[in-house]
Amino acid sequence: MKAYLVFEDGEVFPGEWIGSPREVPGEVVFTTGMTGYQEVVSDPSYAGQIVTFTYPLIGNYSTVPGEEESDAPQCAGVVMSELFEGDPHLKTWLDRHGVPGITGVDTRSVVKKVRTQGAVRGVIRSVPEPWSAEWPDPLSLEWVHRVSVKEPVTYQGKSPEALHVVLVDFGYKKSIREALLEAGCRVTVVPYTTDPATLAEMKPDGLLLSNGPGDPKALLPFLSGWQSLIGQIPTMGICLGHQLLALALGGDTERLPFGHRGSNHPVKELTTGRVMITSQNHGYAVKADSLNPKEWQITHKNINDGSVEGIMHRNLPVTAVQFHPEAHPGPSDAAFLFERFVKQMTEAKEVVMHG
Numbered sequence: 001m002k003a004y005l006v007f008e009d010g011e012v013f014p015g016e017w018i019g020s021p022r023e024v025p026g027e028v029v030f031t032t033g034m035t036g037y038q039e040v041v042s043d044p045s046y047a048g049q050i051v052t053f054t055y056p057l058i059g060n061y062s063t064v065p066g067e068e069e070s071d072a073p074q075c076a077g078v079v080m081s082e083l084f085e086g087d088p089h090l091k092t093w094l095d096r097h098g099v100p101g102i103t104g105v106d107t108r109s110v111v112k113k114v115r116t117q118g119a120v121r122g123v124i125r126s127v128p129e130p131w132s133a134e135w136p137d138p139l140s141l142e143w144v145h146r147v148s149v150k151e152p153v154t155y156q157g158k159s160p161e162a163l164h165v166v167l168v169d170f171g172y173k174k175s176i177r178e179a180l181l182e183a184g185c186r187v188t189v190v191p192y193t194t195d196p197a198t199l200a201e202m203k204p205d206g207l208l209l210s211n212g213p214g215d216p217k218a219l220l221p222f223l224s225g226w227q228s229l230i231g232q233i234p235t236m237g238i239c240l241g242h243q244l245l246a247l248a249l250g251g252d253t254e255r256l257p258f259g260h261r262g263s264n265h266p267v268k269e270l271t272t273g274r275v276m277i278t279s280q281n282h283g284y285a286v287k288a289d290s291l292n293p294k295e296w297q298i299t300h301k302n303i304n305d306g307s308v309e310g311i312m313h314r315n316l317p318v319t320a321v322q323f324h325p326e327a328h329p330g331p332s333d334a335a336f337l338f339e340r341f342v343k344q345m346t347e348a349k350e351v352v353m354h355g
């Protein structure tokens with residue numbers, strides 16, 4: 001059945017529907033990973049976005065139960081050049097959760113358009129006609145609200161003495177929780193609306209601010225009051241969490257020309273000179289010149305465009321990275337950052353206990 005990817009400016013790319021037709025508008029983005037479509041589709045940071053896969057064949061190794069990053073596909077749609085039809089799992093999974101898709105699309109041209117124009121919105125339709133209904137607003141809290149947990153959930157660690165990490169959920173990927181559990185921590189996932197006083201009562205040894213969808217500035221109203229807490233407890237930010245820590249402590253964020261999405265983005269750790277291939281999914285970045293050098297050290301930079309990929313506060317126990325050390329999909333080059341966080345929490349705890 002014919003489908004059309006219709007952009008806000010009226011440009012149309014024809015293809016075929018994947019599953020049942022449903023028209024859901026979103027920001028059209030592209031991801032450059034050759035594998036990992038199951039993880040990408042279920043990464044809550046893609047909520048509100050229509051994901052175009054640059055890799056031409058999707059679905060060829062099927063979906064594997066347990067490999068998803070959340071309970072369901074979260075994006076607003078998928079755009080593919082070719083969907084492997086030999087195994088219908090991906091198609092039925094998307095369809096069951098109401099995620100529309102289009103296949104048979106000239107994805108190379110879609111990517112060129114997004115790369116040139118930046119933030120562009122589109123919708124997969126049954127007719128090649130302009131969309132006259134509303135377009136989603138990236139500053140809306142709708143997506144974070146949809147993907148964040150509604151109640152705290154605790155995951156026990158390997159021992160009763162395990163370090164307690166409170167994971168503030170803006171749309172966290174399951175692999176972040178698993179990396180913390182694997183590192184021996186106990187993890188409590190809390191809604192993003194939890195106020196700092198309630199967080200402090202949970203007596204965390206560390207805070208982790210998660211990844212999540214949308215423009216980080218949509219969350220500015222939630223950041224007041226965070227400063228005092230962040231200064232007291234070792235805090236790590238990942239992706240959206242990284243952007244929020246910068247915003248909470250005097251920095252600023254900006255839109256990247258067309259985002260970094262995929263599992264093959266090179267990042268340099270400036271302190272060691274080490275280069276890592278990282279998993280990424282972001283459209284915004286921390287502005288380097290917004291960080292007061294007396295307070296912040298830029299620890300990581302993107303090799304392709306020089307954008308900020310990691311920061312460390314000089315006076316507070318705060319570190320953050322724009323990329324995804326939990327990988328999934330992608331290489332685990334940066335997994336050691338969780339061990340560093342555990343070390344930081346252990347040391348802080350020893351200071352409290354022994355003075």
Ligand SMILES: NC(=O)CC[C@H](N)C(=O)O
Pocket residue numbers: 045210211212213214215216238239240241281282283284285
């Ligand atoms: N993966 C993320 O946390 C994405 C952060 C933010 N929504 C961005 O696009 O930049």
